[in-house]
Amino acid sequence: MESRHLSTPAWSAFKAWLLKLHGVPIAHLRLLTGGCPAEELPALAKELKRVRADFKKRPNGVSAPADERLRRDYAALGVPWSAWSEVALEVQRDLKRERYARWTGADALEFPEGPSAQDLVTVVLFGGVEQARPHLLHRASLASGSLEALWCGWLAGRPLEPETLRAFAGAPERLAEPLYTPGIEEVLPLFFVEPDPARAERALEVASAQRGASRSQPLMDFLRSLLGLWRQDTSVEEVRARFDASVATVSPSEVTHLSAPAYLYGRYLEALPPHALLERVGSRLERIAVPARVADVQPVMEALTALEELTALGLGLRVEQRPGDVLLSAQEPEPGAGDEFL
8 A cells, every 4th residue: 555654744734725725626625634535536636736836836925823823834844934034124114214213194193102012123123223222212111010111121222130030930830820921932031041950941841831832842942952051061052053943933923022032142142232132133034045935845745746646546545644644545535534524
């Protein structure tokens, strides 16, 4: 029996792109459930040709939050994705016309309290700290007592004492609270502002046990590498690599999550002004090479090729979702496969 093993993220990413296509009813009915009977394989083969042609011309545009699952699949597969290059261009246009220096007209009417913290961090990320500084200080005043205020003040040049962040984080066990606000990605780094390995390691353990913690894995890997740096069993180069991998997974909608890792980078690896740390991150994000078309995404095309090869055998096609992977095989699907789709 001919079969192919695919990783769960690869199959999930393929299905996400398949669902965006119109005019492939058999592929939707059979591939998204349990497989395809032999008598329908010729029609499926025709549709797969259409899928391949579509992938060759379809832009590899991934939007958040609409394609959040696909973005997570890409991250698990190591496929680069970033909307940061477009964000950088928009920020540069705004800075050139001094939008943040003036903040008048429609901006002032719609947002009388100034830009949001998310917008301000984005502006600093791409070199606009001078225009952003007054807004950052104003935002820090408006949000006094919050983590947002601490980071806005820090980016504007105010000193930030590690004890302040430690007090804000509280005990590691607090991370286990189901409604912890701000989220784990924002609070977990606060346990690393001082070389206290026992406290930091406990925080990692609690965070790792949380549902959905895998999404934060690159951040956790970076923080775990800091533990190694403190214990002198991890090199500076390894910590830098973990930092780069961590920030590369952050989407524009999560930009405020970058402040804490940048602070830690400056504290333990390279002492730079806050805005310089953010600008370095921005430069890294802007350079992420994104596949231009779906056909350039190797794991997606591997899934399509496997389907084409097995379909060509004419014996039937079975799709089995298993723990950790997906098995495609050239045989009749399980009885009743596809019924749940109707």
